Amino acid sequence: MxxxxxxxxxxxxxxxxxxxxxxxxxxxxxxxxxxxxxxxxxxxxxxxxxxxQNKGDILVATVAMEVTEVLEAGAKIVAAPPLNVEEALRALINQYYDHSLFYLSKAMWRTAMAISIQQPETPLSKRYTELDGRLCAQVVELMETLQRKGVVIAAVDARAIGEVFFNNLNMMFIEFCKVDAMPLEDLKMQVSAQHRPIAQLISSVKPA
Structure with missing residues (x-):
């Protein structure tokens, strides 16, 4: 029952x-x-x-539903990632981006972001920040997994570099949400191009 x-x-x-x-x-x-x-x-x-209690609660709950689903899908990538830093990053990040507009429009994302910034001490804002933290932790986990597999150079701080990748993909997503006419494919191409030189620098296998 x-x-x-x-x-x-x-x-x-x-x-x-x-x-x-x-x-x-x-x-x-x-x-x-x-x-x-x-x-x-x-x-x-x-x-x-x-x-x-209000529409803001509903909106952040929708963000939570979105993040929960992408984390579940992302966990499968992290568990068995492509053994190439650039490809592994692209697989995980594109999975985030491809799902980002499934429940929320760009306008809805802007509202959720605004709530989190304008009311930083509210439960809504703290929940939004916690969700961002979970996504960041998954990118870090991907870097740590690749390092354990010998794909990322051992001397690299996997946590720090994972946080750098997340901060970039997150900021680029904010810029994407600001421009209604910007296609999702443009966002993915720009982020991939930005991450490529860093991925090559930390890779244990250098391109020929």
Whole structure:
């Protein structure tokens, strides 16, 4: 019985998040009302408030859903990465980017980023920062895995270089979200070009 209740709760939560993301895209974050989200999700307003206090909570929960899914997919890459620094980085980062607009539009990402910056001491902002930290940790884990496999030079600080790669991919994603007309493929090509010389420097196998 407890398992059934948990499933029903998870299903309602998923419906709320999917309803919210649809309305945020169609109407804009500011215009979408809690009442409309509840109606679209086929739950009462009271039920919705049992899950989330406001739209900001819903938006960050959507970011969390996005990050959780890319981390799960990324874990498979980290467990068995291509034995080439540049290729391994590209596989992991492109997996992040390819999923980035599945739930959230660029406008929604901008709103989530703004909330995290404007209200740094709120639970919403701290949750956003924690999610960024988990992504960064996965990039670091990839570098450490490649180093253990002898692909990254032993003398390299794998944690520091992983953080450098993450900070760059994160900042470039912010710039991508600022420009509605910028295609995802352009973002991927730019980041790959920026990472290439660093990847070659830390690789134990030099190009011929």
């Amino acid at each position: 407890a398992g059934l209740r948990a499933k029903q709760k998870a299903d309602k939560n998923r419906r709320i998040l999917e309803a919210a993301t649809t309305l945020f895209r169609d109407q804009g974050y500011d215009n979408a009302r809690i009442e409309d989200i509840a109606e679209f999700a086929e739950v009462s307003v009271g039920t919705l408030y049992n899950y989330y």
